[in-house]
Amino acid sequence: MDVTLLLLALFSTVGLVFTYLAVTERDLVRAVVYSAVQSSVYAVLLYLLRAPDIVLVYIPVSVGLYPATLLFLIGKTERVDGE
Amino acid sequence: MRRVIVAVSIAAFTALLAYATTVAGALGYLGLETRALARMFLALAYNPNLRELTAMSPAAVAAIVWDFRGVDTLYETVVFYMAIISALAIYRGVHKVGGGGSVGLSLIVRVVTKLLIPMNIAIAVSIAVHGHLTPGGGFQAGATLAVVSVLLAVVYSVNSFSRVGVEVSKAVALQSTGLIAIAAVVFTPLIYGVLTGAQAYLMQNYVKVDSGFHFPAEVLGQLISGTLIWLNIAEFLAVSFGFFTVFMLLSLREEVVKQPLLGEGHGS
Known part of the structure; x- marks a missing residue:
C-alpha cells in the first residue's frame, strides 16, 4: 500500500472530524479555530497531492488571514450563535 | 438530533464524493502517468532549444500563470x-x-x-x-x-x-x-x-x-x-x-x- 495514500486518508479523516466540530459548535470563536485546524490539514493534503504552489498560498490564508477576518467580524457581532 | 443530521450528511457527502472520484471516475483518469497536456507544458516551460515557444522558467506553474x-x-x-x-x-x-x-x-x-x-x-x-x-x-x-x-x-x-x-x-x-x-x-x-x-x-x-x-x-x-x-x-x-x-x-x-x-x- 502506498504511504501517500495512507497519509491522505489519515489527514482527510482528521479534516472531516474538524469540519463536523466547526459546523456543530455554537461558540463562533471556537468554531473558527476548528475551521482553521481543518484548513491546516488541507494544506498537508495539498502538499501530498504535489501542489506546492497552492500550499504556499493556502498556509498563510488558512492559518492567518481567514481566521483573522472571521474573528474581526465576530468582534462586531455576537459571539454565540443563536437559534 | 441536530448533531446526528450534520454527522450523517457530512458522512453521506464524503462517501458520495469518494465513490464519484474513484469507482465511477467522475473526474476522468486519475493515474500516475503524466498526461499529454502536462508533458507539453513541462517540455516548453524551460527549453532554450525551442526559443520561439519557451517561457524560459524552470517553474512550470509560474510559466503557465504569467506567460502561457x-x-x-x-x-x-x-x-x-x-x-x-x-x-x-x-x-x-x-x-x-x-x-x-x-x-x-x-x-x-x-x-x-x-x-x-x-x-x-x-x-x-x-x-x-x-x-x-x-x-x-x-x-x-x-x-x-x-x-x-x-x-x-x-x-x-x-x-x-x-x-x-x-x-x-x-x-x-x-x-x-x-x-x-x-x-x-x-x-x-x-x-x-x-x-x-x-x-x-x-x-x-x-x-x-x-x-x-x-x-x-x-x-x-x-x-x-x-x-x-x-x-x-x-x-x-x-x-x-x-x-x-x-x-x-x-x-x-x-x-x-x-x-x-x-x-x-x-x-x-
Whole structure:
C-alpha cells in the first residue's frame, strides 16, 4: 500500500472530524479555530497531492488571514450563535 | 438530533464524493502517468532549444500563470483590486487608523512576534523573487506578507500601524505602484513595437516566430525568466499591500469608524 495514500486518508479523516466540530459548535470563536485546524490539514493534503504552489498560498490564508477576518467580524457581532 | 443530521450528511457527502472520484471516475483518469497536456507544458516551460515557444522558467506553474495564460492572471489581479476599491469605498472618510488606548497582548507574545516578523518578511521576499525558479510567486508571497498586518493588529493593537509608519494612504500608494509596474511590463513590448516599427505583442515574454522582441532571460548569468520576475515582484507589492489596506480597515473598532460612516447620510 502506498504511504501517500495512507497519509491522505489519515489527514482527510482528521479534516472531516474538524469540519463536523466547526459546523456543530455554537461558540463562533471556537468554531473558527476548528475551521482553521481543518484548513491546516488541507494544506498537508495539498502538499501530498504535489501542489506546492497552492500550499504556499493556502498556509498563510488558512492559518492567518481567514481566521483573522472571521474573528474581526465576530468582534462586531455576537459571539454565540443563536437559534 | 441536530448533531446526528450534520454527522450523517457530512458522512453521506464524503462517501458520495469518494465513490464519484474513484469507482465511477467522475473526474476522468486519475493515474500516475503524466498526461499529454502536462508533458507539453513541462517540455516548453524551460527549453532554450525551442526559443520561439519557451517561457524560459524552470517553474512550470509560474510559466503557465504569467506567460502561457498571462492575461488570465492579469484579470485575477484586476478582480482583487476591485475588491480593495469596494472596501475603500465603504470606509471612505476614515483617514486615520489608530486611536484608543489598547496595548495588545502580553510581553512574551509581543517579543516572540517581534522576532517572527523579520523572518516573515524575509520568507515573503524570497518567495516573490524566486517565483520563476521554485514553487511560489507574487500572490503566494503577498499572502505571506499580509500575515504581518494581522500580527500587528492582533498582537500590538491597531495603534501599531501608525507607530511603524504604515498608513492606509501609503498602503494604497504601494499597491498602486505594484499595479502600475504590472501595466508597465505588459505595455513595454507594445511601446517598443510602436517606436521601432518591429513586430511585438502585448505581454510578450520571449521571442516568437514572427517577433524578435524579448525581455532579458538572464542577467549576469542569473536566470530571471524575462517578464516573470518583474511581474512576480509587482504582484507581490499589489497583493500584500492590498491585504494590508483591508486588514487595517477591518481591524478598526466600531466607535472609531461610526462617526465618519454615519456623517454622509442620504439627503441630510
